[in-house]
Amino acid sequence: MPELPEVETVAAGLRNSIVGQRIASGRLLTKQLARVNPKNFSSIVSGKTIESVNRKGKQIIIVLSGDWILWVHFMMTGKLWLLSPDEPETKFDGAVFELQPLRKKLVFYDQRRFGRLKLLRGGELTGLKEYARLGPDALTVSSEGFIQRLKERKKNLKSLLLDQTAVAGLGNIYADESLFLAKIHPAAHSSRLSKDRLSELYSSMQKVLAGAIRAGGSSIRDYSAVDGQRGYFQIEHRVYQKTGLPCPICGRKIERITIAQRSTHFCPRCQRK
Template identity: 40%
Template sequence: MPELPEVEVTRLSFASRISGARILAMHMGKPLRWPLGVSPASLVGQTVLRVRRRGKYLLLDTERGILMLHLGMSGSLNFAPSQGPAGKHDHMDLVTNQGVLRLHDPRRFGAAVWSESENHEPAAKLLGKLGMEPLTDGFEMKLFQQGLKKRAAPIKQVLLAGDVVVGVGNIYASEALFLAGIRPTVKAQKISGPRIAKLHAAIRQVLARAVEQGGSSLKDFVNAQGNTGYFQLEASVYGRTGLPCRVCETPIKQIVQGQRSTFYCPVCQKL
């Protein structure tokens, strides 16, 4: 599924092109994960002021509220001067005077949701419990350490939960834990202060590098310009079961945690 880097790459690929655009029409297809919450016609005439990201949500600010977009498990956005007829898996067209933003989502776990503001429902419910943004100055080491010390669950599961730090999905959790030398099964509260500092830095490094590389295109991810990502080509552990570790040449192991595959090096990640 698209994780934080893929969502940020998507944002960067169309944000400047749609900013300042006036909404001419909005067409919704089959029902998505959550309803829009208002009539699509109510968005007509509004101006897209900017595009932000909170966790895995894209937030299109207008002068009257926020259009929140989520890519779900398999969704992608495409922004172009015009779009052809909507296909079977095209579920939203936001038509503006600067182009058409289309949501393509074969599995329909994505969403397009309207909210008056971040302090109103449904935005308050969807965004209110999200953790710190790892690519901002708000990702404070002290708060990160405090959050981990309260959790007895395995560190990989804590990272995926998103209430301590947001957006560190399955791929990037495995990669950050490898870089920090931490075994994914160790309890979060058992990790030492120095090791937490390494993990804090590793999360920033891995996510920033993934954004730089255009995200990971393991299946069909493309940004809003149709471009794929390349981070998966340089992954240290993710998807490399049985292959030699890039550092010590020990075969990479794979286990299942919370119904998700986890990859690690048994030698480099001893703690």
């Protein structure tokens, strides 16, 4: 699943290319998306201007004129691509929007069809369960807010970093990499760590996320940005999916355990409990 850096890369690409564009036409191409959207979806979006593109956690909010919003969650394999209007449609296209005067089409593409796209009135966003449950964004939360939310939940840190109601945006990749950089064991309990150690984790998380965004995210499977470009932060991963390889700091073999039903990678020497 694309995590915060990948989704931010997509959102930034959209901000730079589609804000101010008019939707000449918009269509839903799958039953899954048609079921959760207004029946007159096409007539509502046609003629609307794209006013802004925002992101919270792993979700994208495209603000349209007339107090309408397109809410997007990629889930496992969703993508937003800007393509030539002559590009043939595929069986994995879920929605398509013709943009003018750009003369491009914005395509919501999703091989596994778990991705979500909903047209909402502006005031409905805060009532959307998937959005309302989010904690503060991992990129913008303050150090004090981050520490407080981890302390009050009293769980192991890997579970907390994956919990979107605690802090929104992290997934398996960036939780593992942030914990490694902070030299904290993923099973360490938040209530047993000092505020100074959690502050180190916060700083490490910010450093990892910033680096991943600069690199355009991690393209491990099929993630790509709106222009089809792949990210390259995967070449900087230090523990994620490195089981059995030497730790880049101490040389001890990276180990894998399961926490919160997710594979978790760490160095048993650098990240002692």
